[in-house]
Amino acid sequence: MKRLVLFFGLFITTVAALSQTKVVVKTVSSGTGDVVQGVSIALNGKSIKSTDANGLAVLQLANEKSKLSFSAVGFKTQDTTLVAPFPDTLLIQMISAQKELEEVTVVSSTRNNQRIENSPLKVEVLGREEMEEESTIKPAGIASILGDVSGVQIQQSSAINGNSNVRIQGLDGRYTQILKDGMPLYDGFSGGFGILSIPPLDLKQAELIKGSASTLYGGGAIGGLINIISRKPTAKQEAVFSINQTTLKETNYNTFLSRKDKKVGYTFFGGYNYQKAVDVNKDGFSDLSDLKGLVLHPRFFFYPDHKTTVVVGYTGTFEKRNGGDMQVLAGKADATHQYFENNTINRNSWELTAQRNLANNRKLEFKSSLSSFKRRILNNQVDFTGRQTNYYTELSAFLPHNANNLVVGVNATGDQFTKLTNTIPLNNFHNNTVGVFAQESINLQEHTNIEIGLRNDYHFTYGNFILPRLAIFHRINEHWATRAGIGFGYKAPNALAAQNTDFEIQKITSLPSTIKAEKSVGYNAEINYKVEWGVGNELFINQAFFLTQLTDPVVPTAASNGDVSFQNQSKPILTRGSDTYVKALVHEWELYVGYTFTVAERKYLTQNQFIPLTPKHRFAFTIVRDFEEEGFRFGLEGSYNGFQYREDYTKTPGYFFMAAMVEKKFGSHISLVLNGENLLDYRQSKVESLYTGTVTNPTFKSLWAPIDGRVLNLSIRWKF
Structure with a gap:
């Protein structure tokens, strides 16, 4: 039976x-x-x-x-x-x-080929459309558009030369890592004026990760990471030319060309920026420095077969920035009017990348870059020239298997600072690191993804660092989803790393032999809600929470004679808070609203533990409408920065910032853009003087608000 x-x-x-x-x-x-x-x-x-x-x-x-x-x-x-x-x-x-230009299916910063909506590592993307718009509003650099993102603060560190750095989640700019096409860019001496000279017309998109990403990209990505992605050649010949003029005596000329054939392709960006020195508040010192800058970026693409891509590229940035006493800049220096600062910058970078697609969607990738940054600093106290050389090489493999993805790789990175004139006390120094990393992306269920990452870096000066990371994404249903993660990081000490206020280079002393690397652990959690209705209407809400603890923080201290030294502190720096943003598309109106609450504290102090120049409350919004039939595009944006603490423990007032733009398209080839920034004309100089001391020997205060005031610009762009 x-x-x-x-x-x-x-x-x-x-x-x-x-x-x-x-x-x-x-x-x-x-x-x-x-x-x-x-x-x-x-x-x-x-x-x-x-x-x-x-x-x-x-x-x-x-x-x-x-x-x-x-x-x-x-x-x-x-x-x-x-x-x-x-x-x-x-x-x-x-x-x-969505609109094709707004669709970003895969981002490169996650390294795992996952869609952005399902990635356990949260990535925010400023896409091609935003880059094209910014190229007509602020053509010279991407600092302004990065500052529009909630949780990101652009901190101007010098009133004379205009230098700025990017701060994320309340941490200083040195804890934000800048990448270009996945390779590290600016740090230390070469970090000066970095984001100010990255033109948006040359970019496909910018990808932002808030919080720790050191497991993927090594030391430095503690507060966050910005990966800017260059444009690639198109099958049809592409040519764009733009001219921009502002009411504050700035002129920009930019062009972009690209073409792809079966076996070869190319892209080329060329830009020239000219700025006359302007004293907005009439205190006798420049609020906008005199600038002449040239940027060249050709890239050549080779396709030996349908599985292989090789890219060879060069970037050259050449600038002269002169600021200080307006009378000195006019060539009329005397016994009273002597203060000035001239910066001459030559930045040359070379890149080589190769990608080979293997069987079963596997991929092998090689990246390498070499950069030489030379800067001359000339003022009435010092004439110094220095060079920093940076290198980066990486070999990685993308290995999908079943429903999971594995990324493994090895890299070597380093920099060498060399004094070309022996006029400062700081000694030559170098940093060299080799690292290996692995990341496994696991699809546990239909709606749950987990990423487990591990990096091991060996720094030739500061020793070994093991950096694990864990992140999880779970889609509850078609409307609700959640993320959470933890990551570890470290930052090698660097006497020339970005600070909230630029120190005079002749006052900076070498690091002590006993100094240690900074270490961090960062936590994040968030919940998302998304709904679609009607035709093309949608709403997305993101509520995130973050906490970062930085142990053994390296803190600069200025002596009575102005000399700046560095030392570790025994207690940590702690930043925590929440980040809320809402994106909506309703009847072709695009809306973005963001609010960031930040508590940033220096626990090594017994009182007044706040980190200066860090607003606890920051609110921003953007409204955009594209009237395609009429050929018009309109945008309005605004922000509110709450009070900040100065270094002397006093509070600054909060302030509003407003901007608006209107674009008129003439067919598909020509567009005219009128833009207004800081329409309320809020300036720090309306609240307080920007310097103390005498005209002959001024000491400039730290900046917590704009100093350039209201500005209008008119640009015209041709597409061929």
């Missing part, structure tokens, strides 16, 4: 198997051709499976009529009906539910 039951069981199973057919489904984006993972597949109205990290799913379909439905966040639902015999492979092209 048992044998008879077994026989009939096997017979029924065999018949059922013979009545089914295996079908392989692959889902890709209709706009870009990129793989779309995590697509939910429903059979006859019942959910049965989701595509894996390679956009693939294997279905067993009965040899009868089958109704399939494919849905994913950010894409329109695709329906199809199959009747036997079925195809072996079914290609489904997912159509974006």
